[in-house]
Amino acid sequence: MELLLTVSRERPGTLSAQIQGQVRDAVRSGSLRAGTPVPSTRELAAQLGVSRKVAVDAYAQLAAEGYLALRQGAQPRVAAGPFVHPSAGSGPGSSDPIRYDFRPARPDVSSFPRAAWARCLRDAVTEITVDDLGYGDPFGTGTLRDTLADYLGRVRGVVATRDRVVVTNGYLQGLGLICRALAARGARRIACEQPGSPEEARIAARAGLEAVRVPVDELGLRVDRLAATRADAVVLTPAHQHPTGVVLAPARRTALIAWLRATGAIAVEDDYDAEYRYDRPAVGALQGLDQDHVVYAGTASKVLAPALRLGWMVLPSVLVRDVRTERLLLDQGTARIEQLAYAHFVRRGELDRHLRRMRLRYRRRRDAVIEALASSMPAARVRGIAAGLHVTVELPPSVDSAAVASAARANGIALATLADYGAPSPPTLILGYSQMTESRLRSGIRELATLVT
Amino acid sequence: MELLLTVSRERPGTLSAQIQGQVRDAVRSGSLRAGTPVPSTRELAAQLGVSRKVAVDAYAQLAAEGYLALRQGAQPRVAAGPFVHPSAGSGPGSSDPIRYDFRPARPDVSSFPRAAWARCLRDAVTEITVDDLGYGDPFGTGTLRDTLADYLGRVRGVVATRDRVVVTNGYLQGLGLICRALAARGARRIACEQPGSPEEARIAARAGLEAVRVPVDELGLRVDRLAATRADAVVLTPAHQHPTGVVLAPARRTALIAWLRATGAIAVEDDYDAEYRYDRPAVGALQGLDQDHVVYAGTASKVLAPALRLGWMVLPSVLVRDVRTERLLLDQGTARIEQLAYAHFVRRGELDRHLRRMRLRYRRRRDAVIEALASSMPAARVRGIAAGLHVTVELPPSVDSAAVASAARANGIALATLADYGAPSPPTLILGYSQMTESRLRSGIRELATLVT
Numbered sequence: 001m002e003l004l005l006t007v008s009r010e011r012p013g014t015l016s017a018q019i020q021g022q023v024r025d026a027v028r029s030g031s032l033r034a035g036t037p038v039p040s041t042r043e044l045a046a047q048l049g050v051s052r053k054v055a056v057d058a059y060a061q062l063a064a065e066g067y068l069a070l071r072q073g074a075q076p077r078v079a080a081g082p083f084v085h086p087s088a089g090s091g092p093g094s095s096d097p098i099r100y101d102f103r104p105a106r107p108d109v110s111s112f113p114r115a116a117w118a119r120c121l122r123d124a125v126t127e128i129t130v131d132d133l134g135y136g137d138p139f140g141t142g143t144l145r146d147t148l149a150d151y152l153g154r155v156r157g158v159v160a161t162r163d164r165v166v167v168t169n170g171y172l173q174g175l176g177l178i179c180r181a182l183a184a185r186g187a188r189r190i191a192c193e194q195p196g197s198p199e200e201a202r203i204a205a206r207a208g209l210e211a212v213r214v215p216v217d218e219l220g221l222r223v224d225r226l227a228a229t230r231a232d233a234v235v236l237t238p239a240h241q242h243p244t245g246v247v248l249a250p251a252r253r254t255a256l257i258a259w260l261r262a263t264g265a266i267a268v269e270d271d272y273d274a275e276y277r278y279d280r281p282a283v284g285a286l287q288g289l290d291q292d293h294v295v296y297a298g299t300a301s302k303v304l305a306p307a308l309r310l311g312w313m314v315l316p317s318v319l320v321r322d323v324r325t326e327r328l329l330l331d332q333g334t335a336r337i338e339q340l341a342y343a344h345f346v347r348r349g350e351l352d353r354h355l356r357r358m359r360l361r362y363r364r365r366r367d368a369v370i371e372a373l374a375s376s377m378p379a380a381r382v383r384g385i386a387a388g389l390h391v392t393v394e395l396p397p398s399v400d401s402a403a404v405a406s407a408a409r410a411n412g413i414a415l416a417t418l419a420d421y422g423a424p425s426p427p428t429l430i431l432g433y434s435q436m437t438e439s440r441l442r443s444g445i446r447e448l449a450t451l452v453t
Numbered sequence: 454m455e456l457l458l459t460v461s462r463e464r465p466g467t468l469s470a471q472i473q474g475q476v477r478d479a480v481r482s483g484s485l486r487a488g489t490p491v492p493s494t495r496e497l498a499a500q501l502g503v504s505r506k507v508a509v510d511a512y513a514q515l516a517a518e519g520y521l522a523l524r525q526g527a528q529p530r531v532a533a534g535p536f537v538h539p540s541a542g543s544g545p546g547s548s549d550p551i552r553y554d555f556r557p558a559r560p561d562v563s564s565f566p567r568a569a570w571a572r573c574l575r576d577a578v579t580e581i582t583v584d585d586l587g588y589g590d591p592f593g594t595g596t597l598r599d600t601l602a603d604y605l606g607r608v609r610g611v612v613a614t615r616d617r618v619v620v621t622n623g624y625l626q627g628l629g630l631i632c633r634a635l636a637a638r639g640a641r642r643i644a645c646e647q648p649g650s651p652e653e654a655r656i657a658a659r660a661g662l663e664a665v666r667v668p669v670d671e672l673g674l675r676v677d678r679l680a681a682t683r684a685d686a687v688v689l690t691p692a693h694q695h696p697t698g699v700v701l702a703p704a705r706r707t708a709l710i711a712w713l714r715a716t717g718a719i720a721v722e723d724d725y726d727a728e729y730r731y732d733r734p735a736v737g738a739l740q741g742l743d744q745d746h747v748v749y750a751g752t753a754s755k756v757l758a759p760a761l762r763l764g765w766m767v768l769p770s771v772l773v774r775d776v777r778t779e780r781l782l783l784d785q786g787t788a789r790i791e792q793l794a795y796a797h798f799v800r801r802g803e804l805d806r807h808l809r810r811m812r813l814r815y816r817r818r819r820d821a822v823i824e825a826l827a828s829s830m831p832a833a834r835v836r837g838i839a840a841g842l843h844v845t846v847e848l849p850p851s852v853d854s855a856a857v858a859s860a861a862r863a864n865g866i867a868l869a870t871l872a873d874y875g876a877p878s879p880p881t882l883i884l885g886y887s888q889m890t891e892s893r894l895r896s897g898i899r900e901l902a903t904l905v906t
Contacts, residue, residue, distance in 0.1 A: 003608070004734070031610055121575070159482050309785070352455065
């Protein structure tokens with residue numbers, strides 16, 4: 001417990017007056033806030049090298065003036081006085097309350113396996129090596145990188161070894177790193193899916209790359225349109241296009257790999273939710289077809305919780321050096337105790353257990369949404385495969401999806417539309433179903449149906 | 454426990470043969486690595502919708518061929534066979550072994566308070582709200598931001614409220630964010646200390662800013678030289694210049710604030726190790742003098758462990774919006790369970806306790822180095838204040854510090870020189886003393902002295 005004060009016999013005023021003046025200023029300016037504990041008089045005297053009496057006198061005066069709250073046997077604190085200091089803002093996003101949360105691409109974090117995660121964290125703190133507590137490899141701990149290489153090989157058909165696995169603070173950070181590494185190697189343009197995530201173009205621009213949009217149809221990305229873009233790279237969601245929900249067709253995969261090899265371009269495979277498939281096995285990762293031209297990118301945000309800020313990439317060897325350089329300059333790597341905890345979580349089968357439980361739950365929720373849509377909005381058409389954490393709901397062409405979204409918002413229903421992903425037509429709602437129970441989902445859809453006219 | 458396989462009666466080969474072929478390919482290509490657990494035959498049969506017998510037959514054949522290791526009652530695994538796949542690299546930095554580690558700016562992580570940190574993590578996992586488990590405020594959890602505002606006010610004289618506190622993944626990430634926010638506001642040039650951290654200019658360049666160097670003398674940054682640079686911002690280490698160890702003189706502080714106000718420029722105050730002062734109270738943060746032109750930046754890397762990747766900034770209100778935008782595009786914030794753990798660590802007095810213990814230890818180590826230098830290298834002069842985690846050792850002008858560093862490296866002694874920070878003269882060693890016991894420090898200095906000729 002320390003307080004930043006300095007006193008000197010060479011300055012004007014008694015030592016006690018100097019202490020008082022500095023504490024008063026700190027409280028008035030807000031640098032010492034109401035309720036903040038301050039050192040005991042014994043501690044303060046020792047810190048400043050003054051007698052105990054000087055400290056006691058100063059505190060007594062400050063208490064008398066209402067700056068400090070002293071109570072026998074308790075830690076002294078800054079009083080809860082009427083001091084003027086800037087009020088703490090409540091942060092963004094505190095607008096209308098959300099009654100029905102259909103926002104997509106979020107898992108049900110109320111099911112976060114707290115006990116299992118706490119055990120993994122505890123073991124990670126116990127076991128972490130002194131080397132790993134320091135500035136370690138910016139790509140991450142060897143333990144997690146080996147674990148991910150094994151896991152992704154087993155579940156997604158990814159071909160990886162430790163030296164090409166990078167642990168990231170989530171997918172977007174990984175995309176930014178790849179864009180910077182590509183720019184450092186002379187890349188100029190990167191193709192993105194249309195419709196697709198609105199952040200990608202902005203992230204590319206930060207790295208000095210121009211984003212060009214390539215359309216998506218029922219078979220996924222229009223790979224035949226890539227050549228005309230003269231792009232040096234392409235970002236795509238082949239397993240479950242975000243947000244339309246279609247799968248990149250086999251012939252398109254082959255054509256994409258051929259284009260990558262012919263041009264030397266790099267594909268970034270955003271495998272954001274492949275863990276959730278409800279009626280068929282997941283298609284294997286594109287990266288399994290070509291490890292020299294495809295960056296595989298995954299995240300714990302959808303399988304566990306966004307709060308972990310944990311993701312990973314498997315790099316073509318040609319990008320390893322540049323990504324390492326950029327990572328060192330960006331933030332020197334991801335928090336390492338959590339990396340070890342995640343390695344435990346995967347190795348002990350906790351992740352598989354959690355996913356089995358969540359898949360059942362999400363599947364039931366998806367079924368509830370689809371049944372409710374069929375009965376309340378018979379004109380709507382659900383597109384995409386039975387997968388992921390949202391449904392894509394195409395409305396009749398006469399419907400104005402912006403008006404629906406705006407009416408929904410006014411009624412406390414949060415959702416997205418295809419327009420949010422850069423495609424104003426056809427009128428389409430993107431409804432996440434992961435965060436509500438089946439009965440809430442049913443009543444939410446019923447209420448939403450009344451707004452679709 | 455899942456395996457990415459697909460089988461179909463419409464494909465050529467029996468179902469068992471299809472399983473075998475896919476597992477063989479995965480093992481050969483390295484996507485299934487030696488030792489990786491695979492599903493039991495019961496689980497595999499359920500996953501693929503085939504009979505148990507099909508799975509048993511396939512596994513028996515794969516075991517017979519040496520691909521799988523089966524043991525009664527144990528989880529089946531990929532065998533430790535002679536499969537050809539890319540070898541896992543051992544990562545960078547595995548050059549000569551370090552016998553004496555004098556690298557600066559690293560704490561003694563062997564003293565990391567594992568038990569206390571584990572308790573804080575456990576409580577954080579238990580208490581974290583569902584909102585905080587999702588995509589929360591990219592600036593961080595309110596709990597930690599309030600805690601930091603109080604703590605920094607108490608200990609460093611920083612004036613802060615929650616809405617201007619950003620939790621970062623360490624200082625360098627924060628600097629990058631500030632540079633990007635400044636660039637978005639039209640800034641072109643940023644001044645950095647000479648000597649100073651070599652990364653700063655590269656980080657500025659990534660954001661499109663030109664770094665210009667301004668010299669440091671015995672009174673700290675030459676503030677009088679700022680005007681000529683026409684810089685829009687300046688990065689400095691006022692409490693303990695890195696690496697020279699001098700303190701920014703009071704008149705320079707006043708002149709700096711005047712320059713900031715006159716030009717509207719922004720200062721980034723890197724307060725990297727103010728917690729460690731051995732013979733005098735720390736000078737208060739520059740930010741306390743002007744909250745509208747100074748970004749205060751701190752880190753847990755020196756007080757606890759770099760592995761946490763945890764830092765913080767207090768922003769002038771004019772930068773809040775742009776930093777938020779850049780943070781959302783960069784990585785959407787810092788891991789939140791760890792933020793709550795750190796808030797607990799501070800609030801419970803664990804940080805103060807840890808710092809008291811470490812200050813005593815570091816002070817003894819510093820004294821040991823200074824005594825050893827006086828007896829083994831009498832011509833060397835220790836510069837800077839009694840603070841931080843390293844000493845700055847000026848050698849006689851005739852000494853070639855690059856040759857000393859190179860001889861030291863060859864003898865397993867890791868250290869830095871002033872040249873590493875962009876100042877080739879005077880010949881100066883930067884010796885971190887935090888990571889060795891007093892007796893190791895003494896013998897390290899003695900051995901180093903034999904190389905200084």
